[in-house]
Amino acid sequence: MKEAVRVKGVSKSFGKKEVLSMIDLTVEAGQIYGLIGPSGSGKTTLVKMIVGMDVPTQGEVEVLQTKVPHLSLLQNIGYMAQSDALYPELTGKENLTFFASLFKLKKEEQKQRIAYTANLVDLTSHLSKKVAAYSGGMKRRLSLAIALIQNPQVLILDEPTVGIDPELRLSIWNELMRLKNEEGKTILVTTHVMDEAEKCDRLAMVREGKVLTSGSPKELKEFYHATSLEDVFLKAGGSKNENVGSN
Template sequence: MKYMIELKHLRKKFCTQVVLNDIDLNVKQKEIVGLIGPSGAGKSTTIDTMLGMEKADAGMALVLNTQMPNRAVLGKIGYMAQSDALYETLTAHENLKFFGRMKGVTGDRLDEEIMHTAQVVELTADLNKRVVNYSGGMKRRLSLAIALLGQPELLILDEPTVGIDPALRRKIWHELNTIRTENRSVLITTHVMDEAELTDRVALLLGGKIIAFDHPKKLEQDYGVKTIEDVFLKAESEMDQ
């Protein structure tokens, strides 16, 4: 079985605080995996450690079967961080063109991808506006469009739908499902429990530990509840007992 991401016994602490405690997580090819949990649970730290932006204290983290950080592997990933990293004095189109070229996309293909990704995130009419004049939600949408450029084998999206209205969120999830059908994979973090229902598998992260990891319907069945939110609440209460 081909794993796009494979984390084994991953551990990370800052000073004396253990942020990730023996994390096991994997993402298969042609799969959308959700990583959910409240703010401060360790979702972003999991991604940062996985990508080599933070050094793990123990365990193994492989991305595309490679220990990170690795520049060649980064070129195959579409990464959207929790905070936007955009050139605000440039227009959205100029940002997309710059980052597309950084990913090796040029010519007509780049123009086509810019128009497609702008359409997905509903920024087509605002491509020629300077990013400094964008709202926070528009910047998130532009960051997502940049991550989609280059048709990456793996998308790693950290809270991509924050500040995005429900109709556009549905459109974005349609795009993610299309990506899955193309034998590509997605790891997405969110605190929106409804989004977890749309994944192939979902990992519940609490207090630096993954307390459950399976298909959403399987987790609901195992915990005897109807929604992933109820799974999370029940698993959390069981941890506290």
């Protein structure tokens, strides 16, 4: 299969502090790939470099066979940051319309994408409200809708379900599965929720700026003789970096 995302020998330092150390990972097209790890492990820094918002101190990143950062990739990458970048003085619909206009969507397509994304995140009845009046969970949902607005090939979601109720979390994951299976989207998601990690095709477990281990959830549990991914994480933390199974 084609590689959608390739990270090769990436390290990142801020001053004397190294936050990522020699990261290698490959995300195949049409895969849901999970980056799992606690807060402060380096997941968000890595995600920002894949999107092109930051550059590595060492190593390189490619998305869709194009070296990052590159202007041509913006149309093809949907990004949901951990902190919501919204315009609170605008309504939900005005936020979606603004971001859709950045991607030069035609009027009819813009209308369709706004309706689809708002419905997906259960915000249709709240689109006329100002975002300043939204709850934290509603803002997360709007951020996810914005990440999907231009129908990107690659979706990069940083903790997309934090602060979202369980029922909606399930429906969002069902839609991510549909986007993968029916539309061939590539989805890279960071999470610290282990039941979400189970839904990923492949995982990389990250701690203190290093990849502890990677593989499918099934491969990882078998390799570490573990009954859960929590166990895998604990066992992998006590051994050398392992790349389990085929890449």
